[in-house]
Amino acid sequence: MSHVLNCKIISHRRVGADCRRLVLAAPQVAQAARPGQFLHVRCGGTADPLLRRPLSIHDVDQEQGLVTLLYRVVGRGTALLAARRSGERVNVLGPLGRGFAPPPAHRRVALIGGGLGIAPLLFLARELVKEEREVWVFHGARTAVELGCADFSVLPVQLLVATDDGSAGHAGSVVGLFRESAAKMRPDWVAAAGPHGMLRVLTSEMRRLDLPGEVSLEERMGCGIGGCVCCSCRIGAPGNWQYRRVCADGPVFAAAEVVWE
Numbered sequence: 001m002s003h004v005l006n007c008k009i010i011s012h013r014r015v016g017a018d019c020r021r022l023v024l025a026a027p028q029v030a031q032a033a034r035p036g037q038f039l040h041v042r043c044g045g046t047a048d049p050l051l052r053r054p055l056s057i058h059d060v061d062q063e064q065g066l067v068t069l070l071y072r073v074v075g076r077g078t079a080l081l082a083a084r085r086s087g088e089r090v091n092v093l094g095p096l097g098r099g100f101a102p103p104p105a106h107r108r109v110a111l112i113g114g115g116l117g118i119a120p121l122l123f124l125a126r127e128l129v130k131e132e133r134e135v136w137v138f139h140g141a142r143t144a145v146e147l148g149c150a151d152f153s154v155l156p157v158q159l160l161v162a163t164d165d166g167s168a169g170h171a172g173s174v175v176g177l178f179r180e181s182a183a184k185m186r187p188d189w190v191a192a193a194g195p196h197g198m199l200r201v202l203t204s205e206m207r208r209l210d211l212p213g214e215v216s217l218e219e220r221m222g223c224g225i226g227g228c229v230c231c232s233c234r235i236g237a238p239g240n241w242q243y244r245r246v247c248a249d250g251p252v253f254a255a256a257e258v259v260w261e
């Protein structure tokens with residue numbers, strides 16, 4: 001069930017190169033949220049900008065009733081959000097969307113995040129660890145400093161990193177790192193989020209390895225609840241696809257069903 005809530009900011013700080021970690025008091029969301037879902041956030045304190053901005057749920061603390069978002073400042077909405085201070089209230093709508101649904105039988109799971117695509121994967125890793133699955137996290141970023149936006153050290157997972165400039169871990173793409181590691185790791189399921197180009201290459205790699213899994217898509221979003229249809233993507237098979245709404249039918253889809261444009 002989704003809620004519209006005015007959530008108190010518990011902490012809001014800069015992490016990594018140019019990201020912010022925002023912790024909100026949102027007990028109802030913390031109880032209801034599933035990994036891969038998102039909040040639709042009113043970034044300024046007013047109705048301007050009119051449209052909310054979608055941000056993935058990065059982490060959840062059900063006991064304390066806290067929800068954490070991780071975001072990069074890229075434009076007006078996120079710049080307004082970055083100016084909000086602890087103690088202020090942020091209006092959110094959520095949790096929204098269809099999250100990740102790893103089948104119980106799959107026990108060796110690879111989570112692959114490119115850039116801020118890492119955001120939904122911490123919450124997912126936490127849930128998979130609770131279910132005693134073996135979790136490998138592949139985190140790709142432009143530089144070592146950017147890797148600092150997400151902290152997986154709190155969880156018993158295997159973390160492998162890749163940077164475009166070679167300043168940490170594998171030099172090159174996170175998909176390249178996954179390709180190199182897959183033989184050793186022998187994953188039986190994959191969850192991924194990141195830029196379209198990265199996800200497209202990854203899904204063709206998954207097809208080659210005959211690996212099932214899901215990807216979280218990002219499209220410009222309007223209402224966030226399925227009404228305006230502006231975030232549509234193509235789901236199905238080439239030549240036999242249908243438009244699906246990223247906000248309401250996704251943002252998580254079976255990797256094999258995404259028709260990349």
Ligand SMILES: Cc1cc2nc3c(=O)[nH]c(=O)nc-3n(C[C@H](O)[C@H](O)[C@H](O)COP(=O)(O)OP(=O)(O)OC[C@H]3O[C@@H](n4cnc5c(N)ncnc54)[C@H](O)[C@@H]3O)c2cc1C
Pocket residue numbers: 038053054055056057070071072073074075076077078079116119120217218219220221246251
């Ligand atoms: C389901 C979902 C979950 C998301 N989760 C996160 C998250 O956890 N952390 C995070 O940092 N970002 C996330 N995003 C992207 C985030 O919503 C956008 O960066 C944000 O809306 C930009 O708002 P703005 O007003 O700052 O920028 P705008 O002024 O609206 O745009 C600035 C630039 O960003 C580009 N842009 C804006 N929105 C998107 C988008 N959805 N996809 C690709 N490019 C975009 C624009 O084309 C433009 O170049 C998510 C998007 C979706 C759809």
